[in-house]
Amino acid sequence: MEKKKYKSKKLSERISLVMVYAFLIIISLIWLIPFLVLIILSFRGEQVGISADYLFPKHWSFGNYIKLFTKTKFLRWYGNTMLVSVVVTIIQTVIVLMTSYALSRLRFKLRKPLMNLMLILGMFPGFLSMTAVYFVLKELNLTQNLFGLILVFTASSAMQYYICKGFFDTIPKSLDEAARIDGASRHTVFLKIILPLAKPIIIYTILTAFIAPWGEFMFSSFMLKGDDDKFTVAVGMKSWLDNSTLMAEGYFTVFCAAAVVVSIPITALFIWLQRYYVEGITGGSVKG
Amino acid sequence: MKKGIVSLLACGVLAAGAVAGFTGCQDKGLKLTVWGSAAQQETLKQMVAKFEAANPDTKYNIKVGICEEDMAVSNIAPDPSAAADVFCYSNDQLIPLLRVGALAKVGGTFLNDVKTDNVEESVKSCSIAYGTADEAVYGYPYASDNGYFMYYDKSVLSETDVTSLESIISVCESKNKKIGWAVDVPWYTAGWFFAFGCDYSVEYDYTDNYKETNIDISLNNEGGIKACKAMAKLAANKTVFAGKGTDNEKIITGFSTKQMAVGVSGTWIAKVMKEKLGENYGVCKLPTVTVDGDTRQLSSFKGYKLFGVNPHSGDRIVEAHKLAAFLSSESMQAERFEKHMVGPTNTAAANAISNDATFMALNAQNAFAKEQTSVPSSFWEPLKSVGLNIIDDLLSENGGGGKLSYADKLEAVEKQIKNIK
Numbered sequence: 001m002e003k004k005k006y007k008s009k010k011l012s013e014r015i016s017l018v019m020v021y022a023f024l025i026i027i028s029l030i031w032l033i034p035f036l037v038l039i040i041l042s043f044r045g046e047q048v049g050i051s052a053d054y055l056f057p058k059h060w061s062f063g064n065y066i067k068l069f070t071k072t073k074f075l076r077w078y079g080n081t082m083l084v085s086v087v088v089t090i091i092q093t094v095i096v097l098m099t100s101y102a103l104s105r106l107r108f109k110l111r112k113p114l115m116n117l118m119l120i121l122g123m124f125p126g127f128l129s130m131t132a133v134y135f136v137l138k139e140l141n142l143t144q145n146l147f148g149l150i151l152v153f154t155a156s157s158a159m160q161y162y163i164c165k166g167f168f169d170t171i172p173k174s175l176d177e178a179a180r181i182d183g184a185s186r187h188t189v190f191l192k193i194i195l196p197l198a199k200p201i202i203i204y205t206i207l208t209a210f211i212a213p214w215g216e217f218m219f220s221s222f223m224l225k226g227d228d229d230k231f232t233v234a235v236g237m238k239s240w241l242d243n244s245t246l247m248a249e250g251y252f253t254v255f256c257a258a259a260v261v262v263s264i265p266i267t268a269l270f271i272w273l274q275r276y277y278v279e280g281i282t283g284g285s286v287k288g
Numbered sequence: 289m290k291k292g293i294v295s296l297l298a299c300g301v302l303a304a305g306a307v308a309g310f311t312g313c314q315d316k317g318l319k320l321t322v323w324g325s326a327a328q329q330e331t332l333k334q335m336v337a338k339f340e341a342a343n344p345d346t347k348y349n350i351k352v353g354i355c356e357e358d359m360a361v362s363n364i365a366p367d368p369s370a371a372a373d374v375f376c377y378s379n380d381q382l383i384p385l386l387r388v389g390a391l392a393k394v395g396g397t398f399l400n401d402v403k404t405d406n407v408e409e410s411v412k413s414c415s416i417a418y419g420t421a422d423e424a425v426y427g428y429p430y431a432s433d434n435g436y437f438m439y440y441d442k443s444v445l446s447e448t449d450v451t452s453l454e455s456i457i458s459v460c461e462s463k464n465k466k467i468g469w470a471v472d473v474p475w476y477t478a479g480w481f482f483a484f485g486c487d488y489s490v491e492y493d494y495t496d497n498y499k500e501t502n503i504d505i506s507l508n509n510e511g512g513i514k515a516c517k518a519m520a521k522l523a524a525n526k527t528v529f530a531g532k533g534t535d536n537e538k539i540i541t542g543f544s545t546k547q548m549a550v551g552v553s554g555t556w557i558a559k560v561m562k563e564k565l566g567e568n569y570g571v572c573k574l575p576t577v578t579v580d581g582d583t584r585q586l587s588s589f590k591g592y593k594l595f596g597v598n599p600h601s602g603d604r605i606v607e608a609h610k611l612a613a614f615l616s617s618e619s620m621q622a623e624r625f626e627k628h629m630v631g632p633t634n635t636a637a638a639n640a641i642s643n644d645a646t647f648m649a650l651n652a653q654n655a656f657a658k659e660q661t662s663v664p665s666s667f668w669e670p671l672k673s674v675g676l677n678i679i680d681d682l683l684s685e686n687g688g689g690g691k692l693s694y695a696d697k698l699e700a701v702e703k704q705i706k707n708i709k
Contacts, residue, residue, distance in 0.1 A: 047560075048544050049537040131366070143370060225363050226323045226353030226372055239354050244536045245327035245628070248557040252537060 042257040047250035064257035073228055074258055077236040080146055082265070084232065085214045087150050092157040092209035097202065099158040101190050104168035105176060118159045126156070127218050134222060143223055146230060152223075153213045160208070167201040168194060203273045211266060233262050317349035318607055321372040322615070323363075326354045327556075331627050332615075339614045350611070357381075357434075357593045364390045369600040373608040374615070378434050379413035379592045380660045382426060386416070387498045391426040392599040398609050399425055405618065407432065410633035413592040413661055418494050427594030428616035430624065432638065433555040433631035434591035434660070436476065437653040439539070441465070442570040444549040450570070453521070453577040453586070456550055457528055465549035466530040468539040471519050472675040474668040475589055476552060479574065480519050481671075482587035482658050484511035488705070490664040503664045505705045508698035513685070514579040516678060516694040521577070523679045532679050540564065558629040558646045571649035573656070590657035592633060670704040 037055065045059030068074050103115060133152060134143065142148030171194060179189050195202065217234040224230050228239065237258055240251045324332040329352060336350045353372060355363045360377035361384045368390040377385060385391050394402055402425060403411055410429035417423045440450050444465055449455045460467055470476045488505040492498045506512070523529050530538065530548060536557045542548025544564045551561075552574065562569050574586035595612040597605065614620065621632035622640065631647055632638045641647055674697060677683050687693030 046544075047540075049541045051538040051541045052545055053547075134367070138367070138370065143367075222366070225370065226321065226355055227351065228326075228329070228354045239326050242356050242359060243326040245325070245556045245560075248536045248540045248560045249327070250540075250560075 038256050038259050041253055042260050044253045044256075047253075049247070049250065049252045064253045065261070068254050068257050068261070072240075072254070073231070073236065074233070074261075076229060077231045077233045078261070080230060081214060081232040081234075084146055084149055084153070085210050088153045088213045089206055089209040091150075091154045092160075093202065093205045095154070095157040096160055096164055096205050096209070097195070097198075098190075099161045100164035100168050101194060103161055104165045105173075105189075105194075106186070118161070122156075122159045130219055130222055133219075137223070144225070144227055144230060145223075149213075149220060149223055149232075152219060153216070157209075160205075164198075164201050164205060167198060171197050199276055203276050207269065207273060210269060214262075214266060233258065317347040318604060319349050319351075320374065320601075320604060320608060320611060321351045321353055322611060323353045323355035323372040323375040325356055325376065328624070328628055328630075329354065331624065335615055335620055335623070336611075338620075339611055342614065343610070346607070348607075357431075360596070361385060361388075364388070368598065371598055371600070373598050373601040373604060374595055374612045375598065376430075376593060377427070377596050379427070379594060380434075380663060382414055382416075383492060383498050383662065384665075385596065386426065390596070390598060390600075392597040392601070392605060392609075394425045394428065394597070394609065398428075398613050401613060402428055402616075405635060406616075406633045407635055407638060409659070410592045410594075413659065414594050414596075416494070427596045428612045429592050429594050429633035430616040430621055431593035431630045432633045433647075433650055434589075434593055435650060435654055435657055436479075436552055436554045436574075436588050437649045438572050438574050439543070439551045439553065439557075439561055439565075440570040440572065441543065441546075441549040441565060442568040445570070447570075447572070450550070450572050451575055452583075453518070453575045456575055457522065457525060460528040460549055461525070463549070465528070466542055466547055467522065467528050468530040468534045468542050468548050468551035468553075469522060470534040470552065470675075471523050472532050472672060472679055473534075474671040474675065477519070477671050477675040478658075478667075479586055479588040480515040480577075481507060481512060483577070483584045483656075484515040484518070484579075484582075485509075486512050486515065487658075488664060488667060490662050492662065500664055503666070503706050505664070505667075505702055507702050507705075508695060512698045513694045514582060514584075516674070516683065516698070517579045517685065518577045518584075519675065519678045520683070521579070524681065529679075532676070555629050555631055555646060555650060569645075571646050573649055573653040585656050588653055588657040589660040590654045591660035593630075664705060666705045666707075670701040674698070674701055 040055055040057070041050070042064055043060050043062070044057035045061030045063055046057065103111065137143050137148045137152070140148075142151065175193055175197075176189050179193050184192065215234060216232070217238065220232045221235045221238065224232065224235055228236065231239070237255055240246050240255055243251075322332065322336065333352050336352055340348050340350065355372070355375055357376045357378040358381070360375060361381045364371040364375065364385065365388045368388050371390060382391070406429045410432055411425060414427035414429065415423040415425045438450065440456075444463055445456065445459055449459050456467065459465075471480075486505075486507050486509070489502070490500050490504070491502045493501050530542060534551075536553055539548065539551035539553055540557060540560055543551065543561065558571075574588060576583050576585050578584075595616050597608045597612050599605070601608045616634075618632075618634045618637045621630075621634045621637040624630040625632055625637065625641055629646065631650060632641065674683075677692070677697060682691055683694055683697050684691040685694055687696060
């Protein structure tokens with residue numbers, strides 16, 4: 001009796017497992033197919049665009065990558081985007097961490113209203129203010145300029161404090177107090193006590209701070225008109241799509257190659273930082 | 289430690305500023321910017337170098353940037369003062385550009401040269417007669433090829449096959465080839481209606497920021513219904529019609545994979561098409577079509593591309609005019625044709641290429657084309673819906689069975705075009 005019951009349970013378990021796996025496989029296929037298509041198309045040797053009714057290239061080749069780096073300004077755009085993203089990441093990470101620390105640990109007048117204000121302001125999509133921001137920057141002579149772009153991307157950094165502050169709140173205050181009794185300043189507490197415990201959230205902040213400007217298109221295209229020496233990858237690649245002759249000349253596969261190259265730093269960053277991320281979470285949970 | 293962070297922050301900001309500022313500060317000389325199509329950037333740079341060499345007395349510092357002719361308005365309108373001193377635009381964007389004050393008048397010797405050197409229609413395409421004898425001219429024409437015609441594969445169709453839509457369809461059916469024709473793109477849809485006598489007109493109130501007045505359109509009539517039937521003849525035939533969203537890329541791909549034998553597009557793909565088709569490269573005017581015993585030559589839009597000068601160029605405006613005039617001169621037009629198959633507006637340069645098969649086809653079609661000047665801004669979207677509905681098989685002659693009748697649809701489209709101002 002016992003055995004039979006056990007057996008039937010295993011069967012139903014197996015069926016549900018099969019169902020779950022089938023579902024997950026289908027979902028992951030749907031998710032993966034666009035990426036696979038992109039990668040496969042980037043190796044297409046023949047000059048045939050996306051609308052061909054076959055996927056796998058008739059000639060596999062690195063031609064698109066070679067064309068990308070020798071015949072286009074892609075490398076320059078890549079450098080521009082990298083510069084903007086790295087600078088934004090540094091500034092934004094520092095600002096977010098400091099803001100979160102202040103809001104989590106210090107008690108000052110207007111703390112709550114300030115948090116609410118930032119919350120409400122954060123609800124407005126940024127591009128609504130795009131035109132206004134553009135004309136302000138124009139007065140400062142910062143349009144058509146990567147510095148202007150950096151300024152815009154970092155300007156509202158502090159508003160992204162929620163998640164980070166939430167994490168800081170979970171670090172026991174008694175640690176701070178102990179350190180303060182030993183004579184540490186607020187600043188020392190932040191750098192020596194809080195930050196070492198907050199590795200996962202630092203990694204998280206870095207990742208989000210990097211990805212946003214790396215793939216940003218709308219504001220960049222509004223700011224960086226015409227001057228292709230200052231384009232970011234998104235704006236530059238869009239300029240290929242806008243040109244019917246370039247598309248006819250087979251730039252779509254070059255576009256795919258560019259997309260693959262663009263995804264490399266983000267992937268690398270994730271793989272590299274993931275280790276710390278997991279480490280940080282488990283470490284934090286034991287201490288918490 | 290606090291200082292450390294602050295200085296790190298400051299360093300980051302300064303470094304970024306320095307890099308960004310550096311590129312801006314090192315330039316000297318008379319600054320001009322010129323925007324051209326992404327596909328012709330290298331050519332444009334070489335032309336600019338020639339301009340500099342031709343004017344050794346002035347030290348220029350000319351920057352070349354990207355802006356497609358058909359995107360001039362969307363790139364320039366938000367802030368004309370930040371746009372290039374010289375930029376290219378297609379003549380259908382004339383009014384919207386004037387509305388935002390982005391075009392300077394051509395005058396003096398420049399105007400005389402423009403008028404004497406170029407085909408009259410090309411100058412007309414960027415001119416406005418403000419109710420006086422004098423016309424204001426707002427551009428330097430450089431390309432005459434903003435129109436379309438038909439590409440075909442000579443190994444599939446003969447020269448007589450391509451004269452009528454009916455024979456094209458039957459040959460393609462028997463040889464299992466596709467026809468690429470963007471019936472759902474209003475620029476191409478319109479040609480079917482023009483062929484059957486449909487027309488539109490619009491006037492502008494020059495005293496009120498070029499506001500559109502007196503929009504008139506005739507679609508809902510016998511001709512309009514015949515045009516719909518003609519389109520349905522092609523679009524309903526799933527064995528030969530290549531389907532929705534036919535663009536340049538789809539046509540090129542179709543021809544390279546030998547699945548497509550007929551494609552309607554413009555000279556911008558001519559170079560690639562020649563490469564792909566080789567000796568089977570065929571070009572001709574659009575075919576005739578017969579509906580209810582009424583045979584008509586299909587029509588199209590024709591237009592020009594021009595260099596405009598930005599009135600915000602301040603004291604550099606004369607130099608900007610000089611550059612625009614140079615870029616649209618005979619030799620530059622000839623060079624542009626040689627490198628990119630861009631059809632010239634310059635009379636001499638145009639005569640020099642009058643034997644070119646592609647341009648013979650374009651010119652043959654242009655004889656039946658409507659000038660794409662002053663089109664009501666409300667024209668495009670409603671017309672697009674007609675093409676889309678025909679492809680999706682949502683319309684029929686008498687309606688019923690869940691379908692709208694041609695007459696009802698055209699009436700609705702007419703209303704939309706007239707009402708939206």
